[in-house]
Amino acid sequence: MATAATETEEIPEIQHEEHKQPPHPEGPKQKFRADYTAPPFTVTTVHLDFILGEETTDVTAKIHFVPNYGQLAAGAPPPPLVLDGRKDIKLLSVALGGRVLGEGEYEVSDKHLTIKAPPAGEFEAVIVTQLRPQDNSLLEGLYKSSGNFCTQCEAEGFRGITYFLDRPDVMAKYTTRMEADASLYPVLLGNGNLAESGQMEGGRHYAVWVDPYPKPCYLFALVAGKLAMKEREYTTGSGRKVALRIFVQEGNLGRVDHALDSLVKSMQWDEQVYGLEYDLDLFNIVAVDDFNMGAMENKSLNIFNSRLVLASPQTATDLDYSRIEGVVGHEYFHNWTGNRVTCRDWFQLTLKEGLTVFRDQEFSADMNSRPVKRIEDVMMLRSSQFTEDAGPMAHPIRPESYIKMDNFYTVTVYEKGSEVVRLYHTLLGAEGFRKGMDLYFQRHDGHAVTCDDFRAAMADANGVDLEALGRWYSQAGTPQLHVTTSYDAASRTYRLHCKQRTPPTPGQEEKLPVLIPIKMGLLGPDGSELPLKLQGADGSVQDLGTEGVLRFDTPEATFTFLEVPAEPVPSLLRGFSAPVKMELEGQSEQHLTFLLANDADAFNRWEAGQRLWEAGQRLSRKLLLQLYAAAAAGGGAHSPQAVAERCAAAGGVPDNLVEAFRAVLTDPDLDGSFKSMAVMLPTGSELLDAIQGGDPPLLHHVRTWVVRQLAARLRPELEQLIKDNDDAPGTPYVFNAAACARRALKNRCLTMLSTLEEPGITAMLLRRFNEAANMTDEISALSALVELAGPERDQALQAFYDKFKGEPLVLLKWLGLQATSNAPGNLALVKSLVDHEAFNITNPNNCYSLFLGFGRSPVNFHAADGSGYQFMGDAVLRVDGINHQVAARMVSAFTTWRQYDTERQAMMRAQLERIVAHKGLSENVFEIASKSLK
Numbered sequence: 017m018a019t020a021a022t023e024t025e026e027i028p029e030i031q032h033e034e035h036k037q038p039p040h041p042e043g044p045k046q047k048f049r050a051d052y053t054a055p056p057f058t059v060t061t062v063h064l065d066f067i068l069g070e071e072t073t074d075v076t077a078k079i080h081f082v083p084n085y086g087q088l089a090a091g092a093p094p095p096p097l098v099l100d101g102r103k104d105i106k107l108l109s110v111a112l113g114g115r116v117l118g119e120g121e122y123e124v125s126d127k128h129l130t131i132k133a134p135p136a137g138e139f140e141a142v143i144v145t146q147l148r149p150q151d152n153s154l155l156e157g158l159y160k161s162s163g164n165f166c167t168q169c170e171a172e173g174f175r176g177i178t179y180f181l182d183r184p185d186v187m188a189k190y191t192t193r194m195e196a197d198a199s200l201y202p203v204l205l206g207n208g209n210l211a212e213s214g215q216m217e218g219g220r221h222y223a224v225w226v227d228p229y230p231k232p233c234y235l236f237a238l239v240a241g242k243l244a245m246k247e248r249e250y251t252t253g254s255g256r257k258v259a260l261r262i263f264v265q266e267g268n269l270g271r272v273d274h275a276l277d278s279l280v281k282s283m284q285w286d287e288q289v290y291g292l293e294y295d296l297d298l299f300n301i302v303a304v305d306d307f308n309m310g311a312m313e314n315k316s317l318n319i320f321n322s323r324l325v326l327a328s329p330q331t332a333t334d335l336d337y338s339r340i341e342g343v344v345g346h347e348y349f350h351n352w353t354g355n356r357v358t359c360r361d362w363f364q365l366t367l368k369e370g371l372t373v374f375r376d377q378e379f380s381a382d383m384n385s386r387p388v389k390r391i392e393d394v395m396m397l398r399s400s401q402f403t404e405d406a407g408p409m410a411h412p413i414r415p416e417s418y419i420k421m422d423n424f425y426t427v428t429v430y431e432k433g434s435e436v437v438r439l440y441h442t443l444l445g446a447e448g449f450r451k452g453m454d455l456y457f458q459r460h461d462g463h464a465v466t467c468d469d470f471r472a473a474m475a476d477a478n479g480v481d482l483e484a485l486g487r488w489y490s491q492a493g494t495p496q497l498h499v500t501t502s503y504d505a506a507s508r509t510y511r512l513h514c515k516q517r518t519p520p521t522p523g524q525e526e527k528l529p530v531l532i533p534i535k536m537g538l539l540g541p542d543g544s545e546l547p548l549k550l551q552g553a554d555g556s557v558q559d560l561g562t563e564g565v566l567r568f569d570t571p572e573a574t575f576t577f578l579e580v581p582a583e584p585v586p587s588l589l590r591g592f593s594a595p596v597k598m599e600l601e602g603q604s605e606q607h608l609t610f611l612l613a614n615d616a617d618a619f620n621r622w623e624a625g626q627r628l629w630e631a632g633q634r635l636s637r638k639l640l641l642q643l644y645a646a647a648a649a650g651g652g653a654h655s656p657q658a659v660a661e662r663c664a665a666a667g668g669v670p671d672n673l674v675e676a677f678r679a680v681l682t683d684p685d686l687d688g689s690f691k692s693m694a695v696m697l698p699t700g701s702e703l704l705d706a707i708q709g710g711d712p713p714l715l716h717h718v719r720t721w722v723v724r725q726l727a728a729r730l731r732p733e734l735e736q737l738i739k740d741n742d743d744a745p746g747t748p749y750v751f752n753a754a755a756c757a758r759r760a761l762k763n764r765c766l767t768m769l770s771t772l773e774e775p776g777i778t779a780m781l782l783r784r785f786n787e788a789a790n791m792t793d794e795i796s797a798l799s800a801l802v803e804l805a806g807p808e809r810d811q812a813l814q815a816f817y818d819k820f821k822g823e824p825l826v827l828l829k830w831l832g833l834q835a836t837s838n839a840p841g842n843l844a845l846v847k848s849l850v851d852h853e854a855f856n857i858t859n860p861n862n863c864y865s866l867f868l869g870f871g872r873s874p875v876n877f878h879a880a881d882g883s884g885y886q887f888m889g890d891a892v893l894r895v896d897g898i899n900h901q902v903a904a905r906m907v908s909a910f911t912t913w914r915q916y917d918t919e920r921q922a923m924m925r926a927q928l929e930r931i932v933a934h935k936g937l938s939e940n941v942f943e944i945a946s947k948s949l950k
């Protein structure tokens with residue numbers, strides 16, 4: 017690779033569209049939500065004709081334009097028609113009203129086709145473009161995956177197919193004709209219904225698909241290839257028969273049943289809960305190996321990353337099974353929340369994504385264990401979204417600006433967006449929420465709308481004012497809720513004093529209070545729920561029953577409850593009723609134990625357990641930080657041995673911490689999934705939050721040492737739990753909450769024991785690895801072995817590779833495990849994997865497993881000599897030359913650079929600067945890297 021110096025140029029400034037004249041007219045530009053204007057033209061129909069070929073693919077787009085620019089002044093010509101495009105598409109011709117335009121009548125640039133003088137009134141344009149899908153490594157627009165043609169158009173990929181008004185508020189009816197070689201591409205799929213198909217001369221064939229529903233171009237899709245199919249029939253509540261078809265590569269047909277089952281369950285659930293039926297006779301899912309993200313909800317032709325379709329007990333883990341169920345549901349639910357009602361502009365993305373994540377979370381909760389699902393979602397929110405909200409990329413769920421929209425498919429827009437939808441549900445109740453949804457569809461079916469329209473539908477359907485929820489859409493940052501309580505025995509009055517504050521985030525120094533619905537109850541001394549008599553501002557008394565939702569929307573407020581017979585134990589923020597960080601002052605260990613035993617709300621029972629455990633965790637965190645300080649104070653080499661000696665000299669692990677772990681592990685009333693989560697030490701990133709200028713490898717060694725001490729002292733309990741949760745030989749794999757809990761707990765115990773690095777335990781792991789009856793157990797044993805030095809590690813990795821050589825999805829796990837390993841000097845292995853026959857740098861899943869996996873290794877990514885950073889910086893630039901979206905995700909490994917010690921900060925910063933200065937950098941990577949540096 018050439019040196020940075022020869023490849024650099026001045027760091028370009030971000031240009032503000034319409035706000036500043038850019039030096040490079042088509043360079044990186046910020047787009048602002050406030051600048052939205054309706055399109056000057058709309059489109060009613062689009063006829064696309066694809067001649068799919070091995071060298072080139074020609075696309076003829078017949079587009080019917082309708083003026084939307086309003087009344088023209090007398091004699092004034094219509095405005096120019098500016099269509100979006102991409103530099104890798106070749107314009108062959110453009111005709112208006114049947115007349116081919118001459119060169120002076122239009123202009124083509126890297127990003128646009130401008131028709132200078134369109135006719136007044138409606139007109140038809142015929143645009144012919146030529147594409148080379150086989151060279152399209154961006155995987156946006158039309159491209160090839162495993163020899164098959166497929167598309168990805170959200171957010172702005174359609175402009176890579178033809179010149180168009182590529183924005184979601186332009187909705188049209190599409191007809192797609194495609195022709196291709198019949199033996200290479202026997203399956204031809206499009207949106208809507210198959211209207212016609214037939215054979216042609218020269219061994220070619222064609223198909224015409226007609227989609228009766230108007231849609232934005234980001235929902236357009238096409239697939240042509242050699243695919244096997246499995247079908248099931250579904251009958252909707254009103255009697256419509258729908259063919260459900262999943263298309264996969266030949267040989268994978270035996271692995272689609274779980275996805276098909278999940279689809280049927282999703283369809284039934286949407287009918288039961290929202291009264292929403294599917295609206296066509298056909299629903300297709302196609303699995304492709306090369307895909308930038310998880311899946312895409314194209315109208316009636318969902319395209320999925322194959323890792324979210326294919327599952328068998330031998331190749332997929334419990335986590336894979338549960339993700340497939342959730343994502344199949346998510347994409348199906350988009351048919352109404354996203355497709356029938358879509359977004360006016362991309363700033364409104366959370367309108368469809370936040371709402372659809374909420375719907376898929378509720379679906380999974382109904383299919384499995386509701387409390388466990390809620391706990392998992394909240395854990396994820398706290399670990400990823402709260403971090404994003406506190407870092408340089410913090411943005412509101414409805415962002416105010418972006419350079420590349422693809423960078424805003426974030427945990428904030430999706431997961432926090434879902435929490436905001438949940439606020440409506442909490443405030444209005446299930447029935448009120450359903451009324452709101454009904455009105456939303458009644459008003460907006462077939463239209464492209466905004467988050468404000470959603471809020472208005474919810475408010476109007478229920479006759480309530482929901483303006484106060486507006487700030488959740490415009491403010492970034494996680495609100496902090498601080499609660500103190502007081503009880504006056506004489507007047508039998510109980511008060512909750514609440515304060516809120518949202519911390520400043522980049523570009524948003526001042527914050528205003530948000531509406532926080534606090535779902536709550538009060539528990540009497542015997543554990544029963546007390547009646548809630550809330551005093552109003554005017555002195556009136558509101559009877560809330562035994563559970564109420566307090567509306568807290570000011571900087572401070574006091575909620576007063578009357579006729580409270582004795583000081584109660586409060587149960588606040590039930591079900592995690594708002595995405596905030598709550599601190600309840602004076603919440604004692606006794607209160608937590610009492611809530612754990614008595615709270616009527618299952619989530620809060622777990623939360624009490626967590627907080628109780630957090631008391632232990634605080635203890636362990638304190639311990640870890642103390643040991644970290646002791647190990648760091650020694651200076652010099654930070655080898656695992658040196659760290660162990662210093663930690664032992666600093667006092668080791670105290671008995672009360674060991675007892676806290678023992679109590680959780682041996683409690684017969686606790687669920688296995690809960691136990692497996694509860695015995696985990698705080699994560700490295702959580703701990704780094706509490707350390708000024710942390711040293712990740714050192715922290716890792718301290719943490720590993722503590723786990724080893726715990727494993728040694730809890731060995732009998734761990735061994736007993738493994739025995740209790742092991743399946744008898746020959747037990748068939750089932751995917752359900754109980755079976756997953758057994759596997760989760762058993763495997764957690766095995767992982768803890770593996771840190772002892774005893775020959776007997778290592779041999780036992782190797783035996784379990786060899787004899788594993790399902791992928792969940794097999795990969796768990798392999799992960800533990802990969803962290804150990806010695807022949808068993810290499811033996812197991814080789815055996816796994818030999819066994820799954822022909823299984824690209826399973827090899828992703830193999831790549832990921834090795835990349836993430838903290839084995840000393842593992843970078844050399846990772847570098848060799850880049851050149852391994854199993855690794856394919858043009859495949860996004862491969863890059864995510866290898867490069868993002870490597871970025872998760874505290875030891876090797878954060879190596880003191882900067883070699884890990886240099887490797888990742890090189891990899892970002894190399895991948896950016898292939899696929900911008902994948903490279904942008906990789907660069908996020910550097911965005912937390914301010915958390916680390918001075919030397920690491922300087923080295924990570926230098927990589928970000930090198931990346932930003934790289935000539936020919938994509939806008940995607942430029943946006944993330946430059947924003948992280950600010």
Ligand code: B3K
Nearest residue numbers: 170171309311312422425
């Ligand atoms: N809507 C797609 C995501 C598209 C991402 C574009 N970069 C999947 C989903 O959320 O359902």
Ligand code: ZN
Nearest residue numbers: 346350369372
């Ligand atoms: Zn989605």
